Amino acid sequence: MTKARISLTIDDRLLERVDKLAQDRHITRSALIERLLRESVTEEEMLGNPLIRQMVSAAIGSPAVLRSLSRQFENILNDEQVGPILDRLRELHRMAQRNVKPKGK
Numbered sequence: 176m177t178k179a180r181i182s183l184t185i186d187d188r189l190l191e192r193v194d195k196l197a198q199d200r201h202i203t204r205s206a207l208i209e210r211l212l213r214e215s216v217t218e219e220e221m222l223g224n225p226l227i228r229q230m231v232s233a234a235i236g237s238p239a240v241l242r243s244l245s246r247q248f249e250n251i252l253n254d255e256q257v258g259p260i261l262d263r264l265r266e267l268h269r270m271a272q273r274n275v276k277p278k279g280k
Contacts, residue, residue, distance in 0.1 A: 222270055235268035 185193075197207040221227050234240050241261065248257045 218267075222267075231267055235264050241265075 193207060194204055197204045200207065222231065241264065244264070245257065245261065248260060252260070
């Protein structure tokens with residue numbers, strides 16, 4: 176696979192966070208950014224599928240599902256770690272909701 180060299184501009188604080196993650200994982204900044212982009216693009220592509228959007232929206236939009244996930248997370252993660260995960264789930268729900276068409280239309 177060939178790779179393209181690009182230039183991008185990002186917020187200084189975000190770059191610091193990226194560098195810290197890369198350092199913690201013992202990988203290069205480029206490798207981390209490529210992995211994060213790949214995962215994000217895959218996620219966006221999946222949410223382009225109407226069936227997947229509807230499933231994500233229904234599952235994540237359910238208070239019972241979020242409560243259940245919270246209980247599961249509590250067993251293995253602390254409050255500081257759980258918050259961002261739940262925030263991301265809510266963000267996925269909002270993304271899916273924006274793209275879900277009402278039934279019957």
